[in-house]
Amino acid sequence: xxxxxxxxxxxxxxxxxxxxxxxxxxxxxxxxxxxxxxxxxxxxxxxxxxxxxxxxxxxxxxxxxxxxxxxxxxxxxxxxxxxxxxxxxxxxxxxxxxxxxxxxxxxxxxxxxxxxxxxxxxxxxxxx
Numbered sequence: 001x002x003x004x005x006x007x008x009x010x011x012x013x014x015x016x017x018x019x020x021x022x023x024x025x026x027x028x029x030x031x032x033x034x035x036x037x038x039x040x041x042x043x044x045x046x047x048x049x050x051x052x053x054x055x056x057x058x059x060x061x062x063x064x065x066x067x068x069x070x071x072x073x074x075x076x077x078x079x080x081x082x083x084x085x086x087x088x089x090x091x092x093x094x095x096x097x098x099x100x101x102x103x104x105x106x107x108x109x110x111x112x113x114x115x116x117x118x119x120x121x122x123x124x125x126x127x128x
Contacts, residue, residue, distance in 0.1 A: 010055035027115035037061035
């Protein structure tokens with residue numbers, strides 16, 4: 001597997017720990033974590049990750065505003081964003097994808113399958 005750099009954004013420290021460990025152990029990816037959407041926008045601009053994993057329920061800047069701001073910045077508009085949302089209804093997926101998200105996955109994810117779901121959503125190769 002190639003070495004990918006993922007930026008994970010969630011206000012929940014435990015969720016960030018699980019994401020980081022999961023992606024490091026199952027895929028060998030480097031993972032940066034932040035618990036603030038504002039900080040995530042700055043870090044995305046500075047670090048230029050291969051992808052962003054964004055919790056849909058961020059308090060200060062919601063996922064829609066985050067996506068719009070990321071898309072408006074020429075330096076970050078190309079970074080794919082996967083939104084972790086509580087609901088996987090098609091209307092929720094459509095809303096986030098219309099705002100620029102590449103994919104939407106459930107907030108309640110299986111840690112051992114998270115990297116594979118991300119790779120599939122982004123079209124990255126995954127070993128059989």
